Amino acid sequence: MRKKWDIKLEVLGGLLALLWLAPFYLMFVNSFKSKKEIFMDTISLPAEWNFDNYITAFEELDFMRTLFNSLLITIVSVVLIIVFSAMAAYALSRAKSKLSTVLFFVFVAAMLIPFQSVMIPLVTVFGQFEMLNRGGLIFMYLGFGASLSIFLYHGALNNVSRSLDEAATIDGANRWQVFWYIIFPILKPITVTVAILNIIWIWNDYLLPSLVINTPGSETIPLKMFFFFGEYTKQWHLALAGLTLAIIPVIIFYFIAQREIIKGVSDGAVK
Amino acid sequence: MRTKDLSYWLFLAPVLLALTLVVIVPMLLGVYYSFTSWNGIVTGEFVGLQNYIDLFKDERFLDSLWFTTKFSIVSVILINIIGLSLALLVTGRVRSSKLLRTTFFMPNLIGGLILGFIWQFIFIKVFASVGEIIGMESLQGWLSTTDTGFWGLVILMSWQMAGYIMVIYIAYLEGMPKELLEASEIDGASTFQRFRYIVFPLVAPAFTVSMFLTLSNSFKLYDQNLSLTGGGPYNSTEMVAMEIFKTAFTQNAFAYAQAKAVIFFVIVAIIALVQVYLNKRKEVEM
Numbered sequence: 001m002r003k004k005w006d007i008k009l010e011v012l013g014g015l016l017a018l019l020w021l022a023p024f025y026l027m028f029v030n031s032f033k034s035k036k037e038i039f040m041d042t043i044s045l046p047a048e049w050n051f052d053n054y055i056t057a058f059e060e061l062d063f064m065r066t067l068f069n070s071l072l073i074t075i076v077s078v079v080l081i082i083v084f085s086a087m088a089a090y091a092l093s094r095a096k097s098k099l100s101t102v103l104f105f106v107f108v109a110a111m112l113i114p115f116q117s118v119m120i121p122l123v124t125v126f127g128q129f130e131m132l133n134r135g136g137l138i139f140m141y142l143g144f145g146a147s148l149s150i151f152l153y154h155g156a157l158n159n160v161s162r163s164l165d166e167a168a169t170i171d172g173a174n175r176w177q178v179f180w181y182i183i184f185p186i187l188k189p190i191t192v193t194v195a196i197l198n199i200i201w202i203w204n205d206y207l208l209p210s211l212v213i214n215t216p217g218s219e220t221i222p223l224k225m226f227f228f229f230g231e232y233t234k235q236w237h238l239a240l241a242g243l244t245l246a247i248i249p250v251i252i253f254y255f256i257a258q259r260e261i262i263k264g265v266s267d268g269a270v271k
Numbered sequence: 272m273r274t275k276d277l278s279y280w281l282f283l284a285p286v287l288l289a290l291t292l293v294v295i296v297p298m299l300l301g302v303y304y305s306f307t308s309w310n311g312i313v314t315g316e317f318v319g320l321q322n323y324i325d326l327f328k329d330e331r332f333l334d335s336l337w338f339t340t341k342f343s344i345v346s347v348i349l350i351n352i353i354g355l356s357l358a359l360l361v362t363g364r365v366r367s368s369k370l371l372r373t374t375f376f377m378p379n380l381i382g383g384l385i386l387g388f389i390w391q392f393i394f395i396k397v398f399a400s401v402g403e404i405i406g407m408e409s410l411q412g413w414l415s416t417t418d419t420g421f422w423g424l425v426i427l428m429s430w431q432m433a434g435y436i437m438v439i440y441i442a443y444l445e446g447m448p449k450e451l452l453e454a455s456e457i458d459g460a461s462t463f464q465r466f467r468y469i470v471f472p473l474v475a476p477a478f479t480v481s482m483f484l485t486l487s488n489s490f491k492l493y494d495q496n497l498s499l500t501g502g503g504p505y506n507s508t509e510m511v512a513m514e515i516f517k518t519a520f521t522q523n524a525f526a527y528a529q530a531k532a533v534i535f536f537v538i539v540a541i542i543a544l545v546q547v548y549l550n551k552r553k554e555v556e557m
Binding site: 004005006009010012013014016017020021023024026027030038041042043080084085087088090091092094095097099100103106107110111112113114115116117118119120121122124125139140142143144146147150174175176179200203204205206207222225226229236239240243246247250253254258261262265266269270 | 272273274276278279282283285286287289290292293294295296297298300301304311357360361363364365366367370371372373374375376377378379380381382383384385386388389390392393396397400401430434435438439441442480484491493494497498511512515516519525528529532533535536539540543544
């Protein structure tokens with residue numbers, strides 16, 4: 001039976017979609033207006049598409065540098081999380097023993113701990129070891145991100161037959177080779193999910209970088225955005241241009257990897 | 272691979288080290304500190320349960336806990352209703368299904384901090400100017416009162432998370448056997464009957480997942496709270512996560528803040544464990 005088309009439903013969907021996009025529309029059109037124009041009218045298109053606000057916001061946000069910081073921290077953290085979590089999940093799933101079960105349980109249980117519960121000692125301890133910098137931040141992301149990633153990899157690995165490991169071992173491959181040449185490539189779908197979940201989280205994270213990064217010039221986008229917004233609270237035209245700039249990289253990412261993103265997020269939540 | 276092998280430990284070493292130093296040690300230290308008068312610089316002395324006794328008399332903390340609870344209940348209900356409706360809509364007889372999914376899901380990708388700032392503009396500026404045009408007094412002064420701050424947060428969170436929850440419901444709806452629906456349609460079941468007797472029981476597991484996901488996300492909310500209302504006016508829209516942060520870093524009462532953080536952990540853990548319990552029970556039934 002083919003699905004009939006329901007025009008009323010279609011119109012309703014369209015209207016809701018417009019409602020959903022309205023905040024982005026309002027941000028976008030007002031980011032081109034002058035302060036006075038915003039005061040007069042926040043709904044209509046700008047009288048002229050003036051890029052002055054963007055030039056100021058771009059400079060004030062030190063945008064290229066901030067973007068680079070966000071990219072650097074996100075990419076390095078996510079790569080480390082993938083590599084080390086996949087390896088750990090492999091060890092835990094292949095060496096079946098009480099110890100593995102306990103360790104797996106510890107990793108999963110750690111997911112229950114909200115950030116605020118460890119934040120204060122974490123910052124003090126890392127501060128004492130002069131680790132409140134980008135390196136320290138990446139290490140912390142590994143610690144916080146490992147649990148969910150191991151959990152997801154562990155689930156996927158239980159469906160990968162051990163006979164593959166055995167065959168490769170008989171052919172003379174060592175553990176390292178078996179894992180990287182045979183097993184890891186099979187895990188690609190879950191690797192995409194792990195990557196996406198961690199990218200979204202780390203890219204948007206504000207609180208942890210705000211506590212860890214305190215050298216000017218090392219700020220990530222959310223962090224810089226917070227300072228920028230604080231400075232321009234009463235100047236919405238500049239604030240909105242800055243917000244639009246901050247969102248652009250995410251929109252590009254969404255357009256490129258839309259299918260993988262939605263699939264990854266739904267897999268991550270349901271499992 | 273066996274647990275005795277060196278390779279076992281080498282494969283595990285990086286994450287074990289990171290988890291220990293980043294989560295386990297701070298958590299244990301945190302529990303210890305919560306029984307002291309530590310202020311970040313001086314270790315302080317052991318004060319027993321004093322911090323815990325104090326926090327149950329701390330009106331600001333209790334207010335934030337109450338505000339967080341109210342907020343979480345309202346958002347869980349709204350987000351799930353909207354999310355499920357959107358899921359039913361996009362899996363229904365529409366041609367623009369893919370485009371709609373993309374649109375509804377979009378806010379989730381953007382950080383809470385940035386979304387909060389965008390909505391701050393909408394509530395303060397756009398609401399005011401629209402209110403002036405259509406002559407609605409109630410659209411003025413949003414976020415300047417406790418109530419408008421509360422509903423502002425609820426609207427922001429519903430808008431952001433409904434698309435996420437929609438994706439989860441879609442996963443269950445699309446996994447539903449089509450023959451069942453078709454058979455019921457041929458047998459003359461109404462839309463409502465189909466939903467009540469076929470769709471609803473089959474997506475029931477999605478409710479557990481979605482409810483707890485929204486509950487724990489709402490309860491732990493920080494970024495949106497910070498950027499939308501900043502806790503104002505007069506700390507009346509301050510949620511627990513922000514209250515802990517301010518106790519620690521504005522008032523420098525580290526040990527006291529840590530005691531609050533331990534209570535926070537206990538509440539969040541209970542929520543999660545109830546979910547695990549409910550899931551397990553369902554598995555047994557099936």
